[in-house]
Amino acid sequence: MTTIDIPDGSLFGLANLPYGVFSTEGTAPRIGVRVGDSVVDLAATLGDDVFAKPSLNAFLAQGRARWSEVRQQVSDLVTGELPEGAVHDVGAVTMHLPVEVADYVDFYASEHHATNLGRLFRPGAEPLMPNWKHLPVGYHGRAGTVVLSGTGIRRPSGQRKAPDEDKPSFGECRRLDIEAELGFVVGTGSRLGEPVSTADFPERVFGAVLVNDWSARDIQAWEYVPLGPFLGKSFATSISAWVVPLEALQAARMPTPPQDPAPLPYLAEGEPWGLDIEFSVAWNGQEVSRPPYRDMYWSPAQMLAHMTVNGASSRTGDLYASGTISGPGKEQRGAFIELTWGGKEPVTVNGEQRTFLLDGDEVAITATAPGADGGRISFGEVRGRVLPATGGTA
């Protein structure tokens, strides 16, 4: 038997306990919980086959009462004695995509981001659209290209046309960007014709992950009118390996910024689901931005209520992301197109003047939140390195 040593001030203490899917050499992917620098094998300790599966989906589908029960069991387990083979060093395991993603939706919930993008994409026009303060604007993305943190990101090719060119050309993306976001994972689905109220958010949503919504700005700018982003986003969306349960985020809850005009009744919240989460974006190891999640205009409970108010069903494994997190300050912007103002105001990264991503660049997004014990908890990271484009077919 063995015990787990949780270092003082660990961001993965008992207040956190995030879930992921891991394997060790020669073994099948299964579910584990991260505690300190260890991964606890739940299949080996809790004696339930639901944890022997290669994704969290079956466990997520069991619902909120079960999530709470298991969280308590895990908390008891990791403070006691554990079988040797059930505890692994986090550096010695291979992580896998934690969730089999059903539908993927991306929102646009930061007022600062939407305003900045409006100014950059539609210069001279009102930056915020008339609908923006009435509803959480969102769109569907490609579920099949959601990838695990650490996956190399191949620079996409496609059509792009600069404003000063008279026709489009085919080639490598010249304005490759990131978007630092928080993603929410649906545990318990809802049926067709059954809208989910804002109050039902914690019954339905299991937890949250970090998201990097990689964006090819030149491809996006040419394609997105009138039906929205498509190939400018669909080449890859990275998520973190650890899913932080909503129960671990209770101490992070806070009101959203004031919403004026007051949202329609179906978007009103009885309990606040704003979240006080601090993001950090590192570009080749240097922190370039600290986006504050607390400034997000729309809450995740409002996003879910909006997404289902037309009767659309939701499914276990649905992933919906917040949209880029940007605060009011320049150093709080969660996308490089904003941080460098469309490439016109380079930032200094390790002594070089930089705008969009170059091949070989690596971006790591991390985040922490207050934990129930007065300390902080971590979401781990979502990391990716840009690989050079391949030839494609043109």
Place this chain on the structure above:
Amino acid sequence: MTTIDIPDGSLFGLANLPYGVFSTEGTAPRIGVRVGDSVVDLAATLGDDVFAKPSLNAFLAQGRARWSEVRQQVSDLVTGELPEGAVHDVGAVTMHLPVEVADYVDFYASEHHATNLGRLFRPGAEPLMPNWKHLPVGYHGRAGTVVLSGTGIRRPSGQRKAPDEDKPSFGECRRLDIEAELGFVVGTGSRLGEPVSTADFPERVFGAVLVNDWSARDIQAWEYVPLGPFLGKSFATSISAWVVPLEALQAARMPTPPQDPAPLPYLAEGEPWGLDIEFSVAWNGQEVSRPPYRDMYWSPAQMLAHMTVNGASSRTGDLYASGTISGPGKEQRGAFIELTWGGKEPVTVNGEQRTFLLDGDEVAITATAPGADGGRISFGEVRGRVLPATGGTA
């Protein structure tokens, strides 16, 4: 033993042989082929467990050589003697969703439709966007709300704001519409970073279904700028029960209309994949439109090449639809917003003046194409009846 009688002139003769998922009372859903007015149980006749599954996906993943082999086996089978229990009357079986849909993409490939919608949604502006003749415009839709033909369509509620209103209100959709489309089902997926060429289309795509992309025009008009349609579409997308294999569509192949400007090389086609398919839209039993698929500007091979040119992977079960099929004539428009010009020019349906859909209305879309034997083949139908809205949460 029994034999199948194929009526003279049947639209489900040997030139068709579409696949679906069916069950009979007390039995599990499994794969069948429609021949005349019969459904042949492939699990019971071909002795391969891949046909005992509740969706076509596992069979689709086997690839083109296997699809051809099975098509030949089925053709031989249905012209000979079959076990009594393996043949069912099509009226006596329950059909199920044929495909477990992975990602769902909707294109916008009819020049007539895009021009009409541009005029209606953006009056006074150039109707066709500058990108439209350079790339097949598309966007991701909600895979989880793709439903089988016959499923009742609950009228959605949501936010809508008429141009003469100064703020949005919540309520039932007042402009519920259809879109008659053709959908393509991916059989063999492609990996991340591996674009699919137009020439590879028949290696990748298994077959086609009819699609009704139900649309809430008032919700869509208020929400869709700048990120595209979301709740205006995501409440339901209906597909037909029978998947017609590409092999059955060889006689329907024809060039697309002239493409000017010439598409970029990655969109060029060596072999034409325009399709001469005649659609019919019936509103409460009365035909109101005959959209011609042959007028579609972009081919399905071009759509697939575009969708993957940025390195996006594709998966078995991906469904991508053509967008509304509209021809140049008024009576060839595949959406009621076009047919009634935004509700200003009602059509007569069973003696009544009608614009958008009322509760209880039923729409049935059917289509036929030339078959290899000189006759015609049918796609069956995609049918749906509008159910009254439920209260929702507001």
